Amino acid sequence: MEEQIAKTLIETVNFAAIKHRKQRRKDEDATPYINHPIGVARILTHEANIYDIATLQAAILHDTVEDTDTTFDEIEQNFGSKVRSIVEEVTDDKSLPKQVRKQLQIEHAPGCSREAKLVKLADKLYNLRDLQRCTPVGWSRTRVQEYFEWAEKVVHGLRGTNKPMEDALDEVLKVLPANIDRHSHSTLLVNTIRTFLKFLKH
Helix, strand or coil, rough: HHHHHHHHHHHHHHHHHCCCCCCCCCCCCCCECCCHHHEEEEEHHCCCCCCCCHHHHHHHHHHHHHHHHCCCCHHHHHHHHHHHHHHHCCCCCCCCCCCCCCCHHHHHHHHHHHHHHHHHHHHHHHHHHHHHHHHCCCCHHHHHHHHHHHHHHHHHHCCCHHHHHHHHHHHHHHHHHCCCCCCCCHHHHHHHHHHHHHHHHC
């Protein structure tokens, strides 16, 4: 049994590593992208005490369809229908505008399955910690603040799923604002107005 679990997880990591092989994170070190899904799965095992194999597989695969040429059918053929279902729940529809996708994440969060909520919580925790560690290349303070505020709204809809991760997120959400622009609400408003005026000119 243990041997099969080990083989299953290694095969999942190998699949994700191949799919993400040409991708990098947006930090200054251009960290290999595969570090992210592995890190999300590690949060689930080491901090959330989650050992359900399908959930861990979905965590490792959670960006493959959204960010590579992977299809949901491919996920199901290789890893089964349950893993596919979880990955589907956490995958944004890239055909939609970015702001629409972000709003849908907020709206859909409360209705997700427990497995999908776990993956989403771990994903947000990993990303927020990354923002604490360093600002992504090309990101302004305003953009960091916007991500912070958006992630907090998504997390709100996921609460009641896993206390250790939610407590960890609360700590991150307390600390992060100290590192970014405290006046970003007014900055965001100004930028929104400017964008609207530019649109009217066209």
